[in-house]
Amino acid sequence: MSLRPSTSHWGAFSAAVNADGRVRVVPHPEDPAPAPMLGNLTDTLHHPTRVATPAIRRGWLECGPGPDPARGHEEFVAVSWDEALDLLATEYRRIRDEHGNQAIFGGSYGWASAGRFHHAQSQLHRFLTMFGGFTSSRNTYSNGTSTVVLPHIVGGATDVLRNGSSWPTIVANTDLLVAFGGVPQKNVFVTPGGVTRHHTPGFLAQLGEKGVDVALISPLRNDIPASLNARWYPIRPATDTALMLALAHTLVVKGLHDNAFLDRYCAGYEEFERYLLGVDDGVPKNAAWASAITELPAADIVALARRMASVRTFITITWSLQRIEHGEQPVWAAIALAAMLGQIGLPGGGFGHGYGSMGDTGDIGPDFRVPYLSSGINPVREFIPVARIADMLLHPGTSYDYDGTVRTYPEIRLVHWAGGNPFHHHQDLNRLRTAFARPDTVVVQDPYWTATARHADFVLPATVSLEREDFGSGRRDTHLIAMHRVAEPFAKARDDHEILAGLAARLGIEERFTEGRSPRAWLEHLYESWRKQLLDKGFDVPSFVDFWWTGEYRLPAPQADRTLFADFRSDPVAHRLPTPSGKIEIASARVRAFGYDDCPGHPAWIEPSEWLGGPRAARFPLQLIANQPSTRLHSQLDGGAVSQAAKVTGREAIRMHPDDARPRGxxxxxxxxxxxxRGSLLAGAVLSTELRQGVVQLPTGAWFDPLPQGSDAALCVHGNPNVLTADLPTSRLSQGCTGQHVLVEIERYDGTPPPVTIDRPPRVIRR
Known part of the structure; x- marks a missing residue:
């Protein structure tokens, strides 16, 4: 039984199918730190939740399209592919003719297959573009707030999020790593498109071996590897901005800030300093002020500021910090603090964003695009910020602010989703269930009966990566991997391209969509077009036939030494930033002019509605942190062996401090x-002193498993934290996701709890 090459968002591997149908997986031989999540692939192919046949919700089939609160509660009817696609094509034409293309929402997210051709989002968006366009979403749940605010501060988001200082540079030059949100090693195994060689765990080990000082600013002790020389500052959640302001205030009053750097490279510092000193509001943002908010000793804050000013200091903030109310503020405040230290652009100094949030942040792989499928240019210019989907479905015609503009939610009649699971990513899932009842028709292409599929009208069974041919490579990956087919498609499943090609044929756009190519012909075409570009640049790239036979192509070697904004520091005139001033905007006149009370023109402390220092905590006295899981990617393969092994009594594990658990029995x-x-959930208790008292931690991604209609439908028996989180934007500037924090109460569940049913597909009847 030969192993065949493939890759995933959590790493490259080879695989084969055993006689019992289970997948055998071997990590790539060059991977120094293979992802544990590869173990979830074992049960991929024949999991009980696989969708076996096209299915249509009974109410839609019998009564036709229209809003329906029964969506998510009804049984399905198995149909043939021809019947499903014929009915769906008729509905597509009706929506376009009666309501226009802007009434179609292409709700695909980017975390389906790691393959670059069978990339569900690209396939769906290409199809919808050929059909005349669609309302799209912009930004991500992961870092959508930063994507909007960073251009106002440094002129763009790409350099900060994708081209930050490399780990070898940090290891060689940094004396003090100040890690807001830590550097959670669990997240570094994941990158869109995959990582063949996971370098980051090794670089973190080198930091520990070198004895680099680390200041861990987090309520969770395990947000940094135990091997590092870290001092833990167990900050009260959601108060990082207050701490940053106090550190900056200390630099000012102690004369430790770099005025020369601020004068030459920054704009708006004087306005920010007035705020720090409390000139206008009468509130100095000093260490004593911050201590009352953060519950960190004032003396420790002052000492940390002094230490930061005395050595080469690198400030990093995880993406988690901007997934809260006013999430723009910690990003902006961290950059302002780094600017005051005057080390931006110096090796081992300055700031970074996302170290420990994604596997390619700080990585040393090459940085050029691998072959990909173009989606074309969407002729419909309508879009929403991605985290506002429920608002859009519930409140069509309502206006809202976004990045200095006033926009209006379109009225969506048809939602088509291929790849992704909004019933994982989105907040306040009971509200989302109400929102999903509003469109005329919901279509979902998925290999599994996820909660999103269960809330659809049309469910179209899609293949998994192991059931098709493709190639994959992540950002800064070292290899392009040939993804060979390991198994035949499950039951009646088809790949996303074949599904959409069949629909395109019925709508008269098949030739435009497929260009007459089969999937294998597309792979060869995309590869050879990309190969020609590299050959023209002098690279030696094998033919597609040789690449496919070999199973991989090692991408050209990268430059490991990389410092964010080094060119800007060397010459701020020749390498001016694309901001209005050409400099780092510690205060932004443009943002100030927007007039947003929830995002002023400079970094500021704005009290959130859900934090332990607010009045809501009297009713819900525990701060739940809904962070990324260590045993799966988002909700992907939650039924896999690694994910299931981490459950407690079959439910997601929630960590509590013993001193919080004891009085609750x-x-x-x-x-x-x-x-x-907003709702409730059941989880399995795990007690730990590795988090501060008053904080509980429950990872996202447990498949949403609400009780049946007529019961306590607001209860998820499996432990999805997004039944509790608020569907509120970070601010009017970015309209980003705020799902990281929520206030809760916890009680022991006595008696026999309802069973977990995620491995039981909905009833599918045959006519």
Missing amino acids: IAEGNVVRVVND
Whole structure:
């Protein structure tokens, strides 16, 4: 039984299918730190939740399209591919003719297959573009707030998020790493498109071996590897901005800030300093002020500021910090603090964003685009910020602010989703269920009966990566991997391209969509077009036939030494930033002119509505941190062996401090009910002193498993934290996701808890 090459968002591997149908996986031989999540692939192909046949919700099939609160509660009817695509083509024509293309929402997200051709988002968007266009989404749940605010501060987001200082540069030159949100090693195994060689765990080990000082600013001790020389500052959640302001205030009053750097490279510092000193509001943002907010000792804040000013200091903030109310502020404040230290552009100094949030941040792989499928140019210019989908469906015609503009939510009649699971990513899932009842028709292409598929009208079974041919490579990956087919498609599943090609044929756009190519012909065409570009640049690239036979192509070697904004520091005139001033904008006149009270023109402390220092905490006294899981990618393969092994009593594990569990009568392994006024969930208790008291931690991604209609439908029996989180934007500037934090109460669940049913597909009847 020969192993065949492939790759995933969590790394390259080779695979084969055993006689019992289970997948055998071997990590890539050059990977120094293979991702544990590869173990979830074992049960991929024949999991009980695989969608076996096209299915249509019974109510839609019998009554036709229209809003329906039964969506998500009804049984499905198995149909043939011809019937499903014929009916869907008729509905597409009706929507376009009666309501226009802007009434179609192409709701695909980018985390489906790691393959560059069978990339569900690209395939769907290409099809919808050929059909005349669609309303799209912009930005991501992961870092959508930063994507909007960074251009106002440094002129763009790409350099900060993709081209930050490299780990070898940090290891060689940094004396003090100040890590807001830490550098969670669990996240570095994941990158869109995959990582063949996971370098980051090794670089973190080198930091520890070298003895680099680390200041861990987080309520969670395990947000940094235990091997590092870290001092833990167990900050109260959502107060990082207050700490940054106090550190900056200390630099000012102690005369430790770099005025020469601020004068030459920055704009708006004087306005920010007035705010720090409390000139206008009468509130100096000093260490004593911040201590009352953060619950960190004032003396520790002053000492940390002094230490930062005395050595080469690198400030990093995770993406998690901007996934809260006013998430723009910690990003902006961290950059302002780094600017005051005057080390931006120096090796080992300055700031970074996303170290420990993604596997390619700080990585040393090459930086050029691999072959990909073009989606074309969408003729419909309508879009929404991605985290505002429920608002759009619930409130068509309502206006909202976004990055200095006033926009209006379109009225969506048809939602088509291929790749992604909004019932994982989105907040306040009971509100999202109401929103999903509003369109006339919801279409989902998916290999599995996820909660999103269960809330659809049309469910079209898609293949998984192991059931098709492709090639994959991540950002800064070292290899382009040939993804060979390992198994035949499950039951009646088809790949996304074949599904959409069949629909395109019925709508008269098949030739435009496929260009007459099969998937294998597309792979060869895309590869050879890309190869020609590299050959013209002098690279030695094998033919497609040789690449496919070999199974991989090692991409040209990168330059490991990389410092963010080094060119700007060397010559701020020749390498001016694309901001209005050409400099780092510590205060932005443009943002100030927007007039947003929830995002002023400079970094500021704005009290969130859900934090332990606010009045809501009297009812819900525990701060739940809904961070990324360590056993899966988002909600992908939650039924896999690695993810399931981490469950407690079959439910997602929630970590609590023993001093919070004891007065509630909760012991290790108990089933607990986590509740607030939006909903509730059941989880399995794990007690730990590795988080501060008053904080509980529950990872995202447990498949949403609400009780049936007529029961306590607001209860998720499996432990998805997004039944509790608020569907509120970070601010009017970015309209980003705020799903990282939520206030809750927890109680022991006595009696027999309802069973977890995620491995039981909805009823599918045959006519």
